[in-house]
Amino acid sequence: NAGVTQTPKFQVLKTGQSMTLQCAQDMNHNSMYWYRQDPGMGLRLIYYSASEGTTDKGEVPNGYNVSRLNKREFSLRLESAAPSQTSVYFCASSEVWGSKETQYFGPGTRLLVL
Amino acid sequence: RKEVEQDPGPFNVPEGATVAFNCTYSNSASQSFFWYRQDCRKEPKLLMSVYSSGNEDGRFTAQLNRASQYISLLIRDSKLSDSATYLCVVNGGSQGNLIFGKGTKLSVKP
Numbered sequence A: 001n002a003g004v005t006q007t008p009k010f011q012v013l014k015t016g017q018s019m020t021l022q023c024a025q026d027m028n029h030n031s032m033y034w035y036r037q038d039p040g041m042g043l044r045l046i047y048y049s050a051s052e053g054t055t056d057k058g059e060v061p062n063g064y065n066v067s068r069l070n071k072r073e074f075s076l077r078l079e080s081a082a083p084s085q086t087s088v089y090f091c092a093s094s095e096v097w098g099s100k101e102t103q104y105f106g107p108g109t110r111l112l113v114l
Numbered sequence B: 001r002k003e004v005e006q007d008p009g010p011f012n013v014p015e016g017a018t019v020a021f022n023c024t025y026s027n028s029a030s031q032s033f034f035w036y037r038q039d040c041r042k043e044p045k046l047l048m049s050v051y052s053s054g055n056e057d058g059r060f061t062a063q064l065n066r067a068s069q070y071i072s073l074l075i076r077d078s079k080l081s082d083s084a085t086y087l088c089v090v091n092g093g094s095q096g097n098l099i100f101g102k103g104t105k106l107s108v109k110p
Helices: none
Strands: A004-007 A010-013 A019-025 A031-037 A044-049 A064-068 A074-078 A087-094 A109-113 B004-006 B011-014 B019-025 B033-038 B044-049 B055-057 B060-065 B070-075 B084-091 B098-100 B104-109
Touching: A004 A087, A019 A031, A019 A087, A019 A109, A031 A064, A031 A074, A044 A064, A044 A074, A074 A087, B004 B084, B011 B019, B019 B084, B019 B104, B033 B060, B033 B070, B044 B055, B044 B060, B070 B084
Parallel strands: A010 A109, B011 B104
Antiparallel strands: A004 A019, A019 A074, A031 A044, A031 A087, A064 A074, A087 A109, B004 B019, B019 B070, B033 B044, B033 B084, B055 B060, B060 B070, B084 B098, B084 B104
């Protein structure tokens, strides 16, 4: 099992460009998440999908959109990148959405917006 | 009060030392507690869950004090390979999601 995979690993964008970060998991998990991690900050939830067919905003959703393509895949789109979106983005999944969840993380995408 | 607070460190300790990390959380309704480990430029990985009665996994011991809303992680006989950032994680965000602390950095020296 590959677990959670993310592409790309690194990306440099110019302000205003768009891109989609891809995430896939092979653990048959129902719930998937997108986080961003900035220096001196904890992981912050951008969007999540509690189950296939549903998506909801997290703590910092502005400037992002998501698509739960199927049970395996959850993509994050930046429509018009801004320097404030320079960050490390982690995708995660868990078996269920609930209080006992353990989340499994992908290796991250390092994004630089110039 | 921030939702999950940790001492950022860094904690610089010699091999073989015992080191303790503390964490406080603000949501008294939180029910699930975890410690995650994050190596430099890597993803977070679950180290251990924290149970009400306290629990141990080898050299690692986690404790929970619900009355004080306080969680701790004790590492005994530190190894060089323990060098990492340790994240305190609590459920109870506005959507029932997990809230991550900023992490405590540990550096174990020879």
